[in-house]
């Protein structure tokens with residue numbers, strides 16, 4: 001049933017386009033853990049969110065193969081920019097050609113390094129952040145990003161239901177990292193928040 005619904009959704013939303021389709025295929029053929037890539041539905045949702053929020057700048061924590069970065073870049077207005085951070089330098093050989101060979105090369109700055117170190121050093125301003133890095137560090141990302149976000153800015157966090165593991169009592173540090181993040185956001189009066197149960201859970205956070 002779930003697969004049939006997924007297929008139905010895919011047939012009734014915007015197409016991902018040939019370039020992203022080829023990137024998704026290449027990700028599945030050449031990379032370990034290809035399930036980390038956003039894919040068709042989430043990619044279209046991210047683009048739609050960018051259209052709605054109309055950020056001047058976006059930061060993304062966790063580039064991986066570049067699928068979500070390229071999806072968000074599609075929604076950016078002229079003169080706007082996406083800064084995407086990837087801590088794993090071995091990812092660069094795969095991802096950089098896909099970003100630089102795309103129609104959005106001039107809208108994306110692909111930075112290799114730890115977003116927790118680089119973003120404060122670059123003193124970036126941004127109206128939207130997409131958090132999709134190390135699940136153990138989600139509260140650290142939140143604490144770093146929120147003070148830098150203007151009022152009315154958004155943080156979008158991926159994998160916040162962690163395949164349902166958030167319901168379990170767990171010692172796995174990725175699960176406890178996500179649980180701590182969800183508890184922290186839920187208790188934070190500075191933000192409005194909603195969790196969408198799409199894919200692995202997507203939390204939308206708006207700074208009041």
Ligand SMILES: C[S@@+](CC[C@H](N)C(=O)[O-])C[C@H]1O[C@@H](n2cnc3c(N)ncnc32)[C@H](O)[C@@H]1O
Pocket residue numbers: 036037038039061062063064065066067068069085086087088091113114115116132133134137
């Ligand atoms: C789930 S994947 C990202 C998927 C991609 N955003 C997408 O939706 O197509 C997570 C990536 O975050 C990277 N990462 C983990 N911690 C990071 C950090 N502190 N700064 C930057 N990248 C990080 C990992 O190396 C990995 O490639």
